Amino acid sequence: MKKDHLPSLITLLVFEVIAVVLWLTKDNLFYLFNFNYIGLSISLGLFLFSRKYKHARRVVQLLVGCYMLIYLGIVSGENMQIEGFWYYLFTGVFEAATIHYAVAKIFGPLLFGRGWCGYACWTAMILDMLPYKTPAARRRGFGFLRYITFALSFVFVAVLFLLRVGNMERIMFWSFLIGNAVYYAVGIVLAYRLRDNRAFCKYLCPITVFLKPMSYFSLTRVRCDQTRCISCGKCKRACPMEVDMTDNRRSRKNGTECIFCMECVSQCPRNALDL
Ligand code: SF4
Numbered sequence: 001m002k003k004d005h006l007p008s009l010i011t012l013l014v015f016e017v018i019a020v021v022l023w024l025t026k027d028n029l030f031y032l033f034n035f036n037y038i039g040l041s042i043s044l045g046l047f048l049f050s051r052k053y054k055h056a057r058r059v060v061q062l063l064v065g066c067y068m069l070i071y072l073g074i075v076s077g078e079n080m081q082i083e084g085f086w087y088y089l090f091t092g093v094f095e096a097a098t099i100h101y102a103v104a105k106i107f108g109p110l111l112f113g114r115g116w117c118g119y120a121c122w123t124a125m126i127l128d129m130l131p132y133k134t135p136a137a138r139r140r141g142f143g144f145l146r147y148i149t150f151a152l153s154f155v156f157v158a159v160l161f162l163l164r165v166g167n168m169e170r171i172m173f174w175s176f177l178i179g180n181a182v183y184y185a186v187g188i189v190l191a192y193r194l195r196d197n198r199a200f201c202k203y204l205c206p207i208t209v210f211l212k213p214m215s216y217f218s219l220t221r222v223r224c225d226q227t228r229c230i231s232c233g234k235c236k237r238a239c240p241m242e243v244d245m246t247d248n249r250r251s252r253k254n255g256t257e258c259i260f261c262m263e264c265v266s267q268c269p270r271n272a273l274d275l
């Protein structure tokens with residue numbers, strides 16, 4: 001087996017383990033199907049990437065993003081947004097959104113950083129279709145806004161519980177639909193106003209409150225072989241998240257924002273970058 005295919009195989013195995021463990025411990029066949037589907041989609045993308053197919057990441061993003069938004073969110077009525085996470089947390093049920101958050105957004109990033117943001121998020125799936133694939137304007141100091149959206153999502157669900165509002169499942173379903181519509185609208189407006197497809201991710205997304213600190217310690221990182229690097233800067237110009245990937249320290253500039261899009265790796269004329 002080629003070394004290039006190793007990430008694809010490891011990913012498949014990790015998801016297979018998660019699928020089987022959850023299936024057996026929760027006695028629910030859904031988890032077997034769910035994590036197998038996601039694992040297969042991501043592995044397919046990694047395989048296509050190893051074959052240098054340029055739309056590999058987009059294929060995964062569409063396979064996983066559409067599945068989560070349309071099948072889990074709309075058809076199955078699971079609120080997979082952060083409100084859904086708070087809701088299940090408050091009810092003390094380790095199901096749906098809590099498992100999703102634990103795997104993709106809280107503990108998973110210790111292993112695969114912000115892979116979620118590059119390969120699975122249904123918000124970014126749309127934002128990545130916009131014209132500003134790399135920022136065309138300087139970065140703004142709006143990052144504090146993520147703490148406000150994070151707090152608002154918490155307060156929204158906490159108030160519903162404190163007021164003992166009935167029919168919570170229905171409210172969660174509608175808040176998922178409305179919340180997504182708002183995310184898309186705000187994300188698209190921000191992308192055009194700030195000339196950066198990923199402006200929403202950089203400034204507003206409440207999930208980054210979990211993602212950023214956890215991915216700081218990520219096992220998987222883009223690393224630079226300094227002996228090969230000729231400081232041409234092509235990698236940094238290709239990065240949608242403005243990461244200084246030539247700096248191998250964990251504290252590198254915007255280091256917690258890497259989404260593993262691999263644009264920097266494919267642009268490097270010296271093959272100095274790799275995971
Ligand atoms: S930062 Fe938020 S909106 Fe952007 S890709 Fe990650 S989870 Fe999705």
Ligand code: SF4
Pocket residue numbers: 222238239240241242243245257258259260261262263264265
């Ligand atoms: S270009 Fe490189 S450093 Fe930037 S987000 Fe993509 S993989 Fe990460």
Ligand code: SF4
Pocket residue numbers: 224228229230231232233234235236246267268269270271272273
């Ligand atoms: S593209 Fe490659 S050679 Fe150029 S600065 Fe980046 S890592 Fe160094």
